Amino acid sequence: MKINAHNMYYRDLNKMVRKAIKKGEKEIVLDNVCGQYYIGDGLTRKDVKIIINGVPGNDMGAFMNGPIIIVNDDAQDAIGNTMNGGKIVVYGNVGDVLGYSMRGGVIYVKGNAGYRTCIHMKEYKGMHPTVVIGGCTGAFAGEYMAGGTLIILGIDCNPLTGYYLGTGIHGGRIFLRGQIDKKLLSRDVKTVEPDMKDKRAIENQVREFCKLFNYEYDDIMKPGFVKIVPASKRPYAHLYISGP
């Protein structure tokens, strides 16, 4: 079904979406979206697809646990905030704090991401969030990251991330395509070679990325990847008191 969101207040729009899902709609197209907050928040049905034409507002897909959201434009800040499961695909750029505290599911972004991408992302047992950025990210990507996977492809941009990559990181992994200028890394990370398991994970994600956004898989894979991991499990162990 289609909903014309032109000049619609976010609460009314989100109510309509929930009502439609309750009635059994599987595919909901939102046209003329412009800044409506909280689209798709807390939705749990795995078989629901929401297609957004226009720029959705902040906190899209927050606490979402199942559906697929496709955005045919740019998206704003805090997309996928504390997301639990499901999939978000953005065909444009996204704003700051993408995947904030994300706990599960996947996000694919064709363009660039803003500052603090995947801040506080985490994983636990079977829950494993993954974010793939086609362009570059701003500074502080992977800040305080505790788990999950961030892949930055940096297609047609240089450098592919800003300063202070992985500040305070103590879990998870960041894969950067090509080489990385060491100046951009925070003191809390170290660079290693991806192992076989990592390579397989990258291949799977890049294949999906190329399928979504129409890139040549071999071209994207060519430069290879570096893996960024935490230098320590407790980067701030001695910040305030000396301890073991």
Add this chain to the structure above:
Amino acid sequence: MEVFRQGYEEFAHIPSVEVKDISGCGLAGIINTDGSLVGGAKIADAIQIMHDRGNGLGAGFAAYGIYPEFKDFYALHLMYDDEKAREETEEILEKRVTIEQRGGIPTRHIGRKRPFFFVYFVKPRAQKSIVEAEEYGEEKKDEFIVRMCMKINRGVKGSFVISSGKNMGVFKGIGFPEEIANLFRIDEYEAFCWTAHNRFPTNTPGWWGGAHPFCLLDWTVVHNGEISSYGTNKRYLEMYGYRCTQLTDTEVIAYLLDLLARRHKLPLEMVAACFAPPLWEEIENMDEDKKQFYQKLRMIYGSCMLNGPFSILVGFKGGLVGLNDRIKLRPLMVGKKEKTWYMASEEAAVKHICPNPDKIWAPKAGEPVIVRLEKDAYRELYGKSEERI
């Protein structure tokens, strides 16, 4: 909040916000670099789509180019609590300036208690003879107006100068943006540059004078965030005769702009570097020349650094500036379509009034976007060439 109130016992009547809540002020700005005018309905639309970034405790608009018939006069917008405040203020004005024209600022009925607003088009004059006033250089006239504004804001109870530039004005108060736009009939004005604010006060009281934009001469500031260096900035400004009376952090930005750009004649790029300097770690990695420059700037103007999260839009007579704090803790988007530039807290606000911009992007932390009027447009609007700042 209590900290701000110390020493301001005379403002005890101003209502305060007792509950802290999540913050998220909204900003919007438009400028036509060719000086062509755009109606106020457009900026009101842009800020209104970010309605929920505010909580009804403040909104305002700054408009440049709205008083062309009085472009040689300082347009003083006064906010009065009562008739006594007006009488006292007008006494000061009549003693100090030549008032070419005065009147109530046009408003619509909003059905609740509010201050009342007057506009005065003035020229400074010497205390005793007009001849002396003729001898004042342009620079001294600015200084004269600044001092008089400080005197009124500080000394007259219930009276505040909310704007004091030429061919521009600020309209602000308590309410959501659409209420304030309606109150001041924003839709009836045409300006070449607009900024707008939707307020969500967190640390300081929501009162009529505390709404944004803050203005001194033709500098206006709308701000999302909080300036935790307020104390340092305020003390520094006091050394140069500026008095902070509006009970909120943003005020210091307007005065710092006046001090650094007008009085110290720093170019705006350098003012931005004072406000949001690179981190020491980044300075360490620079070439020797650049490194020395930034080290010196930090040494001389360390007290002008704005600490804490902010995104600001600065309006001035020659254009519009957008700036983020140095680690980008607040959002700012910039869009451009032909000769019109848009700046806003959210991309949606830009696309709401300009659906197909030529480009739209998020400027990097601490990286100012400075948009200037074209030379001919400046001459047309102000009747003289621009003194480049």
